[in-house]
Amino acid sequence: MSFIAEFKKFALRGNVVDLAVGVVIGAAFSKIVTSLVDNIIMPPLGWAIGGIDFSDWKWVLRPGDAAAKIPEVAIQYGVFINVLIQFVIIAFAIFLVVKAINRLTHREAEKPAAPPADVVLLQEIRDLLKQQNRTP
Numbered sequence: 001m002s003f004i005a006e007f008k009k010f011a012l013r014g015n016v017v018d019l020a021v022g023v024v025i026g027a028a029f030s031k032i033v034t035s036l037v038d039n040i041i042m043p044p045l046g047w048a049i050g051g052i053d054f055s056d057w058k059w060v061l062r063p064g065d066a067a068a069k070i071p072e073v074a075i076q077y078g079v080f081i082n083v084l085i086q087f088v089i090i091a092f093a094i095f096l097v098v099k100a101i102n103r104l105t106h107r108e109a110e111k112p113a114a115p116p117a118d119v120v121l122l123q124e125i126r127d128l129l130k131q132q133n134r135t136p
Contacts, residue, residue, distance in 0.1 A: 030090070037086045054078040 010016065038055070046052045057078025064072030115123075 029093070030086075033086050033089050033093075037082055037089065041085065042082060054081045057081070 042054055046054060055076075055078050058074040058076040060072060060074045062070075062073040064070055
């Protein structure tokens with residue numbers, strides 16, 4: 001098998017395509033969650049605790065100097081707090097999706113299949129024989 005044919009067989013398998021679709025949707029979902037946290041959740045939360053913007057929180061290790069073109073060196077833990085909140089939202093959303101999928105799959109598994117026609121016929125014959133043996 002040639003290298004290109006082998007690659008084509010690999011790339012067009014169902015799992016690879018499903019994974020690619022999941023990655024693209026995940027990237028789009030990540031942008032939505034980032035916007036949700038940065039633009040909707042954090043402003044009221046910062047306002048409620050005194051007008052604080054978490055993304056501005058940082059620990060400056062070395063101040064910058066614009067005249068000397070020296071950049072500031074800082075640990076931006078406020079941005080880290082925003083990312084943690086985004087992670088919690090994404091994890092909760094994934095949890096809800098997995099829970100819904102599990103609920104659907106368990107319902108399908110719990111439904112008993114109708115017995116085949118020959119089994120039903122045999123059960124009816126058994127019941128008739130039991131009735132004949134009870135009658136004196």
